[in-house]
Amino acid sequence: xxxxxxxxxxxxxxxxxxxxxxxxxxxxxxxxxxxxxxxxxxxxxxxxxxxxxxxxxxxxxxxxxxxxxxxxxxxxxxxxxxxxxxxxxxxxxxxxxxxxxxxxxxxxxxxxxxxxxxxxxxxxxxxxxxxxxxxxxxxxxxxxxxxxxxxxx
Amino acid sequence: xxxxxxxxxxxxxxxxxxxxxxxxxxxxxxxxxxxxxxxxxxxxxxxxxxxxxxxxxxxxxxxxxxxxxxxxxxxxxxxxxxxxxxxxxxxxxxxxxxxxxxxxxxxxxxxxxxxxxxxxxxxxxxxxxxxxxxxxxxxxxxxxxx
Numbered sequence: 001x002x003x004x005x006x007x008x009x010x011x012x013x014x015x016x017x018x019x020x021x022x023x024x025x026x027x028x029x030x031x032x033x034x035x036x037x038x039x040x041x042x043x044x045x046x047x048x049x050x051x052x053x054x055x056x057x058x059x060x061x062x063x064x065x066x067x068x069x070x071x072x073x074x075x076x077x078x079x080x081x082x083x084x085x086x087x088x089x090x091x092x093x094x095x096x097x098x099x100x101x102x103x104x105x106x107x108x109x110x111x112x113x114x115x116x117x118x119x120x121x122x123x124x125x126x127x128x129x130x131x132x133x134x135x136x137x138x139x140x141x142x143x144x145x146x147x148x149x150x151x152x153x
Numbered sequence: 154x155x156x157x158x159x160x161x162x163x164x165x166x167x168x169x170x171x172x173x174x175x176x177x178x179x180x181x182x183x184x185x186x187x188x189x190x191x192x193x194x195x196x197x198x199x200x201x202x203x204x205x206x207x208x209x210x211x212x213x214x215x216x217x218x219x220x221x222x223x224x225x226x227x228x229x230x231x232x233x234x235x236x237x238x239x240x241x242x243x244x245x246x247x248x249x250x251x252x253x254x255x256x257x258x259x260x261x262x263x264x265x266x267x268x269x270x271x272x273x274x275x276x277x278x279x280x281x282x283x284x285x286x287x288x289x290x291x292x293x294x295x296x297x298x299x
Contacts, residue, residue: 006286075267129267136265143295148258150297151245 020067023074024059030121031055031094034114038104054101062090074125091118154178193241195221195228202228210275212237212246212254224277247294249273249283257294 007015032047032055039047066072070086073079079087095115097103104110168186172179192203208223212234219230219237230237234254238246245258255273264272271283271291283291293299 006290012286072267077267133265133267137263140263140265140271140292140295143292144257144260144263147295147297148260151258 016067020060020063023063023066024056026125027063027121028056028059031059031118034117035103038110051101051103054097054103058094058097062093065093066090074122075129076126077130079126087119087122091115091122094118193221193228193230195230197226197228202226204228206241206243206246207256207258209246209256210259210277210279211249211256211281214252244294244299247287247291249281249287249291251284253281255281255283 032052035051035055036047039045066074066086070089071082073083073086076083092115095111095118098114099106099111104114170179170182170186191206193206193209194201194203196202204221204223204226209221210223212219212221212230214220214234217233219232219234221228221230232240234248234252238248238254245256246254247257249255255275259276261274261276261278264274266272266282269285269288271288273281273283275281290299
């Protein structure tokens with residue numbers, strides 16, 4: 001195999017960074033949705049730019065932790081103790097930031113609901129990645145059979 | 154097909170095959186002629202042993218020594234993984250990690266893993282991993298895009 005086709009260290013780093021950016025946007029969107037619903041329920045029809053800035057920066061920071069420290073738990077094959085610890089730790093961090101930043105007016109019940117919402121989001125993302133890999137398996141095995149048939153001709 | 158056989162008394166033995174189209178018959182004859190090239194020589198307990206390269210499941214480099222694994226034998230080969238790949242020029246042998254080359258024709262199934270890695274189930278139910286670094290190239294190989 002030609003080595004010029006193998007991604008360089010820089011390209012691999014860039015791929016990982018893009019992955020983190022994607023995750024940060026995904027979780028930011030999920031948190032923003034919860035925040036907007038909370039605001040609408042309280043009859044407030046504006047969103048604070050400061051809160052949104054805090055959300056996006058915390059998403060970036062926590063996604064870095066998620067990828068480099070907590071073994072990228074949402075893309076894991078199985079949810080074991082290590083993955084659950086990562087999930088709970090990130091949820092706790094988001095809750096602490098939301099409490100400190102008064103995203104939900106320091107309401108304990110809303111913060112607890114927010115924690116449940118985040119855990120559900122993580123679980124859904126985990127299932128989405130898992131299902132995506134199952135679809136990928138089918139495509140990979142179909143390509144493999146085609147390659148083997150063509151190569152043996 | 155016209156067959157012209159000549160016995161010579163001196164000079165080098167040679168075979169010339171002239172064909173207009175690569176028919177199954179021509180392919181079969183070529184297969185017989187090339188059979189010698191299909192054999193890979195290695196050592197088992199100091200003894201020279203040859204195996205058909207199609208028998209090889211994968212090759213592994215350990216401490217700068219290259220080993221070829223078939224279903225029932227482990228041969229120590231001369232040279233490196235890179236030199237093996239250059240020599241055989243067969244795309245069925247794919248570099249799956251820094252220290253491993255797999256024979257794609259002896260793969261039973263593939264499984265997509267997190268972080269874009271691929272789990273390979275070889276004949277004999279052995280599992281090997283294609284690292285993220287080589288996975289994209291492997292996908293291109295399977296799709297015939299290399």
